[in-house]
Amino acid sequence: MSESDIIKNTPNGPITLDSLKEDLLQLGVAPGMVLLAHSSLRALGWVSGGPVAVILALEEVLGPEGTLVMPTHSGDLSDPVRWENPPVPEDWQETIRQTMPAYDPDLTPTRGMGRIPETFRNHPDVIRSDHPHVSFSAHGKEAEFITRNHGLDFGLGEQSPLARIYDLGGWILLLGVGHENNTSLHLAEYRADFPGKNEIQQGGPISQDGVRRWMKIREFEENTDDFEEIGKAYQESDGVLQIGKVGNAQGEFIPQRNLVDFAAQWMSENRS
Numbered sequence: 001m002s003e004s005d006i007i008k009n010t011p012n013g014p015i016t017l018d019s020l021k022e023d024l025l026q027l028g029v030a031p032g033m034v035l036l037a038h039s040s041l042r043a044l045g046w047v048s049g050g051p052v053a054v055i056l057a058l059e060e061v062l063g064p065e066g067t068l069v070m071p072t073h074s075g076d077l078s079d080p081v082r083w084e085n086p087p088v089p090e091d092w093q094e095t096i097r098q099t100m101p102a103y104d105p106d107l108t109p110t111r112g113m114g115r116i117p118e119t120f121r122n123h124p125d126v127i128r129s130d131h132p133h134v135s136f137s138a139h140g141k142e143a144e145f146i147t148r149n150h151g152l153d154f155g156l157g158e159q160s161p162l163a164r165i166y167d168l169g170g171w172i173l174l175l176g177v178g179h180e181n182n183t184s185l186h187l188a189e190y191r192a193d194f195p196g197k198n199e200i201q202q203g204g205p206i207s208q209d210g211v212r213r214w215m216k217i218r219e220f221e222e223n224t225d226d227f228e229e230i231g232k233a234y235q236e237s238d239g240v241l242q243i244g245k246v247g248n249a250q251g252e253f254i255p256q257r258n259l260v261d262f263a264a265q266w267m268s269e270n271r272s
Contacts (some may be wrong), residue, residue, distance in 0.1 A: 001042055010045035015247040017049060020057035023246040027173075028253045031063035034142055034170030036162075036184065036256065037070050039116045043176025045248035051119040054175075059139065067140030069165060071183050072121040076111045077103055077132040079203040097214050102207040103132035129161055132204035133217070134183075136161035142168055152206070153218040156183065157190035165256055172256050176249030179231030180224050184256050188230075188263035190220060194271035197221075226271070230263050237262065 001009075029035065037058060047053050058068050077100060080093045088096065105128035110118045121128055121137040128137040129150035138146045138161070146168070151159025162184055172184055179185060202217040234254075235241055239262055242253040 003046075006042060006046050010248060014048040015045045015053075016047075017053045017057050017060075020044075020047070020054060020247060021061050023244070023251070024057060024061045027244045027246060027251050028242045029058075029061050029171075029173065031061070032065040033062055034067045034140075034146070034165055034168045035062060035069065035173055036136075036165055036170055037068065037116075037173045037175065038177050038181045038183070039070075039114065039173075040176035040249065041115045043249040044246065047247065051116040054116050055120050055123070058173075062140060065141050067138055067142040067146065067168075067170075068120075069136055069138040069143075069146060069161065069170070070117040070120050071113060072110045072117050072128055072135050072137040073113055073133060074103065074108050074111050074135065075133055077108065077204050079201075082200075082202065097203065097205075100205045100214075102205045102212040103130070103135075104207070105130060105135065108132075130206075131155045131160075132206055133202070134160070152215060154190060154220065155217070156186040156222075157220075160187065162187040162256075166260055170256050172252075172254045172259065174250075174252040174254075175246055176251075179227040182227060182231065182259075184260055185224075185227050185230060185263050186222055188260045188267060189222060191260070192264040192267035192271070194267050196272070226267075230266055233266055234259055234262050 041051055062068055080088050080096045110121060120126060123139055126137045126139045127143045127147045129135045129147040131150045134155040136147060146161045146164045150161060156162055198221040200219055200221050202219050203214055204217055205212055206215050240255050240258050244251055
């Protein structure tokens with residue numbers, strides 16, 4: 001969708017920082033919360049100030065006691081043997097492993113995450129976790145607790161920012177995106193017990209004591225194919241959920257712990 005199309009699809013005038021704040025408050029976002037936000041800028045409509053306005057609206061609603069978290073993943077710093085979109089020639093793979101620069105939380109860009117997380121991770125007061133594939137960035141009271149000690153193995157599991165958000169009783173905000181983008185469901189996937197749960201070996205470049213190293217990384221094979229079905233099942237189970245408009249987008253506001261617990265049980269019972 002072009003910018004002209006987005007303007008045409010925003011018939012009541014531009015979305016503003018103040019209108020976003022009003023919509024977020026109406027949805028249930030409140031000061032002091034820990035909030036994990038997944039977003040599509042395009043879905044919100046034409047926003048005056050673009051991603052900066054969205055970030056400021058979220059931070060101003062959360063206030064000084066709140067914490068805003070976003071996934072800032074960089075999947076291109078992974079083992080090229082598993083690349084599919086697109087793959088690279090097999091005879092390139094070892095060269096890539098030997099030459100790919102180490103993950104740098106300040107320098108490494110996000111990949112496929114959208115303009116809002118990419119802008120957020122450049123915020124001067126944001127802390128970004130140390131995982132070459134699945135980092136999270138956070139700003140606010142609990143930012144250090146959420147991002148520190150992000151485990152290299154099983155990066156969306158128990159030693160991840162997702163698990164720390166769970167510990168803190170945080171909330172999930174989906175802004176114009178569905179559950180296929182809901183990273184908290186990967187925490188449920190790590191906790192669930194189901195047939196065919198498969199551990200794989202990944203790899204990535206990190207810096208240790210100033211030396212660039214290619215590290216082997218253990219992960220479970222992830223599968224998002226049923227994430228939308230899980231989100232629908234959670235809603236139909238009368239799980240705690242608030243739905244409303246934020247700008248032009250549908251917003252979903254969900255307590256993370258409730259959804260993760262539901263999803264882990266659902267996967268254990270329904271995945272085969």
